[in-house]
Amino acid sequence: MATAASRTTNPLILLLIVSVVGYVVAARRPARTWAQGFRAYLILGLVVIAIRTVFHIVFGGALGETVLVRLPELRLPQWAAGIRLGGAVSAEGLVSALYDGLRLATLLICVGAAVTLADPRRLLRTLPGALYELGLVVVVAISLAPQLVESALRVRRAQALRGANGRGLRAVRSIGMPVLAMALDRAVALAAAMDARGYGRAGDISARTRRFTAGLLLVGLLGLSLGGYAVLDASAGGSVGLPSLLVGVLAAVAGLAVGSRRVLRSRYHAEQVDPRSAVVAATGVVAAGCLCVTSVYDVTTAFPSTYPLVVPQLALLPVVGLLIALAPAGVAPSPLATSVETSAIPARRADVVGAGRS
Amino acid sequence: MIRFENVSIRYADAAGDALSGVSLTVPDGELCLVVGRTGSGKSTLLGAASGHVPHFTGGRLSGRVLVGGRDTRNHRPRELADVVGVVGQSPAGGFVTDSVEDELAFTMESLGIQRPVMRRRVEETLDLLGLAELRDRPLAQLSAGQQQRVAIGSALTAHPRVLVLDEPTSALDPGAAEDVLAALHRLVHDLGITVLLSEHRLERVVQYADSVISLGGSGQPPRYGVPGEVLAASDVAPPVVHLGRLAGWSPLPLSVRDARRRAGELRDRLGPRRVTDHRAGGDVVLRATGLTVRYRGGPPVLEDLDLTLVRGEVAALMGRNGAGKSTLLWTLQGALKPLRGSVRVGRDEPSALNPADRRTRVALVPQDPADLLYLDTVQAECRQADSESQRPAGITRILVDRLTPGVDDESDPRDLSEGQRLSLVLAIQLSARPAVLLLDEPTRGLDYMAKDRLGAALAELAGDGVAVLLATHDVEFVASVADRVLVLASGEIITDGATANVVLSSPTYAPQVAKVLAPDPWLTVADVAQALSGVA
Numbered sequence: 029m030a031t032a033a034s035r036t037t038n039p040l041i042l043l044l045i046v047s048v049v050g051y052v053v054a055a056r057r058p059a060r061t062w063a064q065g066f067r068a069y070l071i072l073g074l075v076v077i078a079i080r081t082v083f084h085i086v087f088g089g090a091l092g093e094t095v096l097v098r099l100p101e102l103r104l105p106q107w108a109a110g111i112r113l114g115g116a117v118s119a120e121g122l123v124s125a126l127y128d129g130l131r132l133a134t135l136l137i138c139v140g141a142a143v144t145l146a147d148p149r150r151l152l153r154t155l156p157g158a159l160y161e162l163g164l165v166v167v168v169a170i171s172l173a174p175q176l177v178e179s180a181l182r183v184r185r186a187q188a189l190r191g192a193n194g195r196g197l198r199a200v201r202s203i204g205m206p207v208l209a210m211a212l213d214r215a216v217a218l219a220a221a222m223d224a225r226g227y228g229r230a231g232d233i234s235a236r237t238r239r240f241t242a243g244l245l246l247v248g249l250l251g252l253s254l255g256g257y258a259v260l261d262a263s264a265g266g267s268v269g270l271p272s273l274l275v276g277v278l279a280a281v282a283g284l285a286v287g288s289r290r291v292l293r294s295r296y297h298a299e300q301v302d303p304r305s306a307v308v309a310a311t312g313v314v315a316a317g318c319l320c321v322t323s324v325y326d327v328t329t330a331f332p333s334t335y336p337l338v339v340p341q342l343a344l345l346p347v348v349g350l351l352i353a354l355a356p357a358g359v360a361p362s363p364l365a366t367s368v369e370t371s372a373i374p375a376r377r378a379d380v381v382g383a384g385r386s
Numbered sequence: 387m388i389r390f391e392n393v394s395i396r397y398a399d400a401a402g403d404a405l406s407g408v409s410l411t412v413p414d415g416e417l418c419l420v421v422g423r424t425g426s427g428k429s430t431l432l433g434a435a436s437g438h439v440p441h442f443t444g445g446r447l448s449g450r451v452l453v454g455g456r457d458t459r460n461h462r463p464r465e466l467a468d469v470v471g472v473v474g475q476s477p478a479g480g481f482v483t484d485s486v487e488d489e490l491a492f493t494m495e496s497l498g499i500q501r502p503v504m505r506r507r508v509e510e511t512l513d514l515l516g517l518a519e520l521r522d523r524p525l526a527q528l529s530a531g532q533q534q535r536v537a538i539g540s541a542l543t544a545h546p547r548v549l550v551l552d553e554p555t556s557a558l559d560p561g562a563a564e565d566v567l568a569a570l571h572r573l574v575h576d577l578g579i580t581v582l583l584s585e586h587r588l589e590r591v592v593q594y595a596d597s598v599i600s601l602g603g604s605g606q607p608p609r610y611g612v613p614g615e616v617l618a619a620s621d622v623a624p625p626v627v628h629l630g631r632l633a634g635w636s637p638l639p640l641s642v643r644d645a646r647r648r649a650g651e652l653r654d655r656l657g658p659r660r661v662t663d664h665r666a667g668g669d670v671v672l673r674a675t676g677l678t679v680r681y682r683g684g685p686p687v688l689e690d691l692d693l694t695l696v697r698g699e700v701a702a703l704m705g706r707n708g709a710g711k712s713t714l715l716w717t718l719q720g721a722l723k724p725l726r727g728s729v730r731v732g733r734d735e736p737s738a739l740n741p742a743d744r745r746t747r748v749a750l751v752p753q754d755p756a757d758l759l760y761l762d763t764v765q766a767e768c769r770q771a772d773s774e775s776q777r778p779a780g781i782t783r784i785l786v787d788r789l790t791p792g793v794d795d796e797s798d799p800r801d802l803s804e805g806q807r808l809s810l811v812l813a814i815q816l817s818a819r820p821a822v823l824l825l826d827e828p829t830r831g832l833d834y835m836a837k838d839r840l841g842a843a844l845a846e847l848a849g850d851g852v853a854v855l856l857a858t859h860d861v862e863f864v865a866s867v868a869d870r871v872l873v874l875a876s877g878e879i880i881t882d883g884a885t886a887n888v889v890l891s892s893p894t895y896a897p898q899v900a901k902v903l904a905p906d907p908w909l910t911v912a913d914v915a916q917a918l919s920g921v922a
């Protein structure tokens with residue numbers, strides 16, 4: 029879905045993406061503590077649009093003829109030439125800023141949906157052994173955020189017993205101190221517990237091999253992020269993207285293969301993909317594909333012109349593609365239905381794959 | 387199995403040794419109980435057996451500790467994980483995954499055990515600890531007792547030869563504590579695991595122990611031996627041992643059953659006793675009517691509940707974990723607004739007042755008193771409390787000294803012992819001169835001496851006319867301080883009456899002395915001692 033969003037600025041399509049994602053989240057949200065955060069991502073999306081628009085109004089270029097308001101313009105010294113404060117605000121510029129903001133917001137909301145629907149601990153199970161320890165650290169860190177909120181609420185409630193009203197600078201200190209102390213204590217306790225349960229036991233391995241593995245992994249990650257960026261960002265072009273992605277994948281796979289040898293841990297759950305999860309993943313890919321095709325062959329629909337202003341159009345292909353992406357709402361097993369518990373485990377993992385790729 | 391060779395441990399910046407000159411051997415298959423006052427080094431001793439001390443905590447260890455033949459000096463806790471299983475005080479803090487089955491498998495995954503073996507052991511452990519119905523449940527939804535059993539289970543799946551437990555039942559209601567201890571008992575008998583266990587409430591565990599290590603505090607070497615001998619000379623002992631000492635029984639009884647077989651003679655000496663329901667019909671300070679409380683989307687926690695508190699009484703609120711005790715306290719304080727019903731303190735409705743005025747009517751000491759503290763010295767906290775309560779400077783400090791003498795002005799509240807921290811928070815809350823004092827689980831983590839001091843303080847407060855309501859699982863504490871007991875179950879108060887009447891009629895809530903001397907209504911060793919001195 030995120031890929032789909034990055035390929036268009038058409039507000040109608042973007043809004044459609046948001047509503048599809050929102051519907052799937054609403055239908056298939058698991059009842060876990062950290063799953064309540066989707067609303068926060070929606071709000072974040074709105075904030076992004078607002079910031080993008082305000083920035084445009086303040087710093088924006090003076091493209092376009094339909095001037096809406098003329099703000100007082102600030103003359104900047106010579107060294108800051110090219111940056112303009114205030115001045116004319118045109119409808120064309122404003123609309124394109126809005127589109128851009130909407131695109132960014134949609135990306136964020138898609139990421140939010142992935143985080144909400146997917147259990148990071150399940151994702152962790154699919155990681156290769158060499159990355160397992162790092163992954164566990166990340167997962168523990170992710171689950172820290174809702175715990176912080178929880179302890180902040182608890183402390184605020186307790187502070188009210190001392191007559192504090194829970195506002196102002198004093199409240200920040202009086203709540204912050206115990207919450208931080210609690211978070212530290214909890215981290216230390218968890219680390220001790222993990223240590224006592226054998227986390228991080230290493231097999232025998234020489235220091236040279238370890239350094240070699242680390243180097244391979246570093247190159248792999250660099251290549252992956254470069255390549256991933258190039259593929260996701262349409263403007264960077266495919267000439268750099270694909271080769272670096274390939275190099276990254278190769279280096280990473282080699283590094284992981286070498287690194288995994290030193291890890292002696294085993295796995296309790298076997299993760300396999302069942303037909304349902306394959307469907308879930310496929311719908312995401314189809315939606316992204318439809319949008320990519322549209323962006324290449326139907327430029328006016330994918331990128332509606334803002335100069336001159338036109339009313340954005342909808343085309344059949346992207347709409348169909350996105351409606352297909354609605355399917356997970358029905359196909360993916362409901363987290364509430366316990367009768368399908370056996371298939372629920374692999375399917376929810378597939379949500380991760382689907383949401384991550386789409 | 388566990389061997390301490392002349393072990394001394396000193397933490398960085400500490401004036402004295404946390405443990406000194408410990409030389410003892412706990413043989414294979416023994417359940418060994420570690421007793422001692424707060425700060426006597428119980429946790430340090432347990433930590434040393436799992437390698438946690440000094441690898442994780444820092445400090446200097448001299449001598450050596452051998453566990454299953456491995457020296458903890460050159461084996462980190464993770465390299466001992468297949469020999470030693472560790473269970474802490476609050477199981478939730480140590481959970482790495484979020485479902486029961488995954489948690490049970492985590493240690494085995496770390497140890498690299500093959501999958502078929504893992505499957506088998508998870509099933510066995512689920513059955514052994516009675517967790518089979520809970521296997522798919524998220525850990526966060528379990529009760530404290532169930533969580534503690536999962537924590538024990540997750541240590542067991544690695545098939546350790548030693549299990550180290552630091553106060554495993556301190557947060558549990560009497561029923562859940564029984565379940566956990568019964569599970570442990572079974573492990574020792576069926577699987578031959580060596581268990582090293584610390585516990586404040588000895589009355590719960592001492593009858594299961596094969597041996598006892600008694601820590602005397604700084605400087606004194608610990609004593610190790612069979613429970614009867616060690617406890618006879620120890621200042622920390624369960625009521626049944628105190629009763630045995632008082633009656634001059636030898637060897638000392640350790641369980642209610644032992645004591646009961648010899649109690650006939652004592653009952654004769656004491657003569658019959660009649661409890662008078664001396665509940666004063668004094669002024670009502672707090673009156674709650676028709677309280678219904680419900681959290682969003684859930685079933686009601688409290689339903690149509692009526693309650694009155696009388697001036698100068700100490701009432702105890704009991705009931706199993708999750709019965710709604712804390713919710714009731716928060717509602718009475720006014721921080722939580724009931725869905726229906728009202729709470730009146732005098733003419734005021736606490737939930738309608740602002741927080742500062744509310745605490746001059748009803749004060750609450752929450753389950754974790756540390757939540758209220760945020761300054762870096764005891765002195766600063768006291769001054770802050772004086773100004774919050776608009777009382778003359780120094781009043782809070784005087785209150786602290788009355789509750790627990792000897793708390794250093796300059797020390798950090800987080801470094802205080804549980805008992806000292808509770809006293810500080812209690813003093814802060816009392817500085818506002820409330821008419822009603824509510825306490826949520828005040829005896830958690832307190833040793834017998836700190837409990838005695840708290841009991842005396844509560845009695846004194848009641849004497850000054852404050853109405854006290856405490857939610858607790860500690861039956862012995864209730865028997866010694868409370869005038870009245872309320873039992874909460876499924877959102878309603880199902881029993882309300884004088885302590886003796888309620889407690890004697892219930893097998894779960896009866897204190898040890900009552901069980902020994904039944905059917906005569908004696909509650910505490912102090913009562914018996916008083917009666918005996920009257921007879922003689």
